[in-house]
Amino acid sequence: MLRNILLGFIVVLALYYVFFINSISQPFVMVFKLLPMLLILLLAIMTKAENIIPYKTLIIIALIFCAFGDYTIQWFIIGLACFLVGHLFYIRAFLSTKENTAPLWITICLSIYGLSMMIWIGGSLIKEDNMILAIAVFAYMIVILIMGWTSFKTGSKFAIVGAILFIISDSILAINKFMFPVEYSHQLIMLTYYSAQILIALSIPKYSAIRSKVIQ
Template sequence: MARKVLILLFLGLGIYYVFFFHTIDSSLKMVFKLLPMVLLITLAFLTKIPVKSTYYWLISIGLIFCAIGDYTLQWFIIGLCFFLTGHIFYIFAFRSANTAKTPIYAKVILLLYGAIMMFWIAGSLVQKGDIVLAIAVAAYIVVILMMGWTSFRTGSSFAIIGAMLFIASDSILAINRFMLDVAYSHELIMFTYYAAQFFLMLSIAQYFKISSKTEIKSVQ
């Protein structure tokens, strides 16, 4: 019951911040931005599974670092570093799983997409002389694509959807910040971002079920 209430609160507050952002007083905008993430972190730690696996802890810690990134993104490089750390925890979570393999089509798509984004955004920053920022953005692109790549190892549809949504959210953010104005950028960035984190939180329970079935089959 408590979990359902928290999910409803997350959905309500998330939708409010995404679509009614401009009606929120400027002094409260950060509070409303962080509340959905606080609820997701709480939901992650309250996930009822018999064994608190490595995956459970790494995803939960990743959510915490991303929440800190939400706050510190107002100082862009600092926020980027916290999000980068959050993604690294997600990568280690996905790498701790060995349930499935990343399909060839996913590898090809992610590599092509990464090359395009690297050339377009990081290359543009180099041309402008923003070398440090270009390096930071390039490192971020590599890490987030690695997160998407390794998400397939879990065999969890929620983990894969969450990772892909995160790539979409960060891509829109980067394009809007460095390349061109994206219509409804706030709505697109935050909707895909909250959805990504929500699915990653849900993947904790789903991965436990998948890994448990795998262990039973291996014993048989």
């Protein structure tokens, strides 16, 4: 019951920040941005997870780094580094499940998508002689695509959909920042981002149920 109330509170706060950011006083914008993430972290901590302590712990650590990324993204490279570390912990968490193998078509689709984005965005940065940023973006794209690929190993729809939404969110952010302005970019980026984090946090009890069946 308490978890459901907390989840509802997270959704309300996230939607308020996503759609009513212009009504928030500038000194409090970052507070309202971080509040949903802090509550998602609390949701993950409160979640009972028998037999999957490593998975839960890794997800919590990933959420912490992502929260740091939310704050430090104003210094882009620092924020990117925080999110990259967060994704590494998501990857480790997903790999710890060993429930399924990622389908071949998923591997192919993610590879084609990643290569296309690298050529498009990375190529543009290289043309602008911004090699350091191009390398950072390349590294981040590779890591987040691996995160998406490993999510299929969990057997959890929450983790899989969450990972895909994370890729979508970061793709919109990259296009908006480096290529051209995306209409309603704030709403699209943050809505998919919060949804991704909520779903990944919700994969903790979902995966627990899967593990319990296997062990029995």
